[in-house]
Amino acid sequence: MVRLVGDGVENPANAAALIEAARMFAVPCGFRDSRGLAGQLPDISTVDTDGLLGQRIVAVDNAPGAESVYRTAPAPPGASVVVGNERRGIRPDVLRAAARTVHIPMPGRGVNTLNVATAAAVALYYLLDAHGRRQARAPRPESHRPALLLAALRDHVEAGSSLRSAAAFGWPVVTVDDREKVWFGTPRPVRTEARAAARSHRNPLRVAPAGDAWSPPPGTRVVVCGPDVDGPPLHRTELTGPGTVLVVPDGDGWSAPPDAEFARVAVPGEPGRYRLLTGIVLAEAARQLGPRPAGAARPPRRGLSYGSALAHSAPEADLVLPWELLEY
Known part of the structure; x- marks a missing residue:
């Protein structure tokens, strides 16, 4: 041991x-x-x-x-x-x-480190298990990056730390199902603490609300990832590809679409808090995407877009900006 x-x-x-x-x-x-x-x-x-x-x-x-x-x-x-x-x-x-x-390779544009506990969980996942992994993709990984939905969030710090991980692993946009109001419309002290966990002073990530009744567009492949779902191990499941949406629910308060696929975060002990699970899911998806080809230009810091299967309203999106934490 x-x-x-x-x-x-x-x-x-x-x-x-x-x-x-x-x-x-x-x-x-x-x-x-x-x-x-x-x-x-x-x-x-x-x-x-x-x-x-x-x-x-x-x-x-x-x-x-x-x-x-x-x-x-x-x-x-x-x-x-x-x-x-x-x-x-x-x-x-x-x-x-x-x-x-x-x-842990960090292809993100601003934040390039994980929360220390998330980094530990990701490292242990690969150092102790995750045998029989899927092969990483060929060049042009960004064309296969899945959209990401963080669902039924319950804690603002766990949400912020998970968004920090998403940025570090290269996601420019994340949609959140914020039914518990832990990210949007929160009191200022909660908002400040959540943005601190997200490292918003270095994080150009765009966070978009999913709305009250999100449903995937026709033809979308939804993969729900969690420790208690009935499906193959995470590292043996295809997590990437155009039209794919990865969903990481916080507990069992989110109902999956009827045709959703499931990927199990198989760990030998207790499931762990949300930031740890999300970090493992994002690390495995980033591993399957593969590294950006040598010499490839990074995407621009503003005006980012990619083939997202998530429908959201851009004017409602919450752009995390540096000035928010100047006095934190």
Whole structure:
């Protein structure tokens, strides 16, 4: 069994989410605490430096020379999978001692990192499982990018973190089914906290409301992704292609169309919070799309469009702008 280790994590909410990420994969979680985290969460398990450096380490970091987590070998038994501080990443002594360093490819235009717990969940998904994966697509991946619907959102921070992941994995537009009013029309403190989770100061993502009774246009292929659905494993399901809509519901409050397909986020432990599930779904879809060809121009920052199968009204769309968080 491997273990998940947070190196220098300082936000208690992120620490709690890391513990949930470990529970998703039925592995223990510990923290090398250099930021006073144990004073705020006295029940966490701590890891001493000598004990960590004496084990085989798989570091998850965007360090030079890191290999893609999509192509790396499984983590060996007894290894420590290490993620770092929210701002500074993994400390140099751990990176030097790591047997292997892996990164999660980020094709996004503005945000290029995930929430630390989401990154841990994505890394564990590929380091521990996801065997028998579908092959990545040929060149021109953007022509096969599916539309994305985040459905029946229940928590504004989970919604914001999921939107951050969508931008980091290359989605310029996301539609949300916001029946609980966690993103649109919220009080200013809630709005500010949600936009902070979305990293809106760096995030040009366009968020569009799905409306009260969204239904897919004729000919649309809808793939509903979740931990409890009856379908093949996520990494063995085709998640891309023109006319495809990926739907990630938050719980069971969303009814799928009669002809929808289902893809199961198969994890050995507890399902985990919404941001973790969404991050895994988006990572697998991005992996199946494949990397942008070398030398290909990035899409423009404004005026973005692609073959979306989601019908939404552009004037109602919420463009996340930098000035919103200047005083956060």
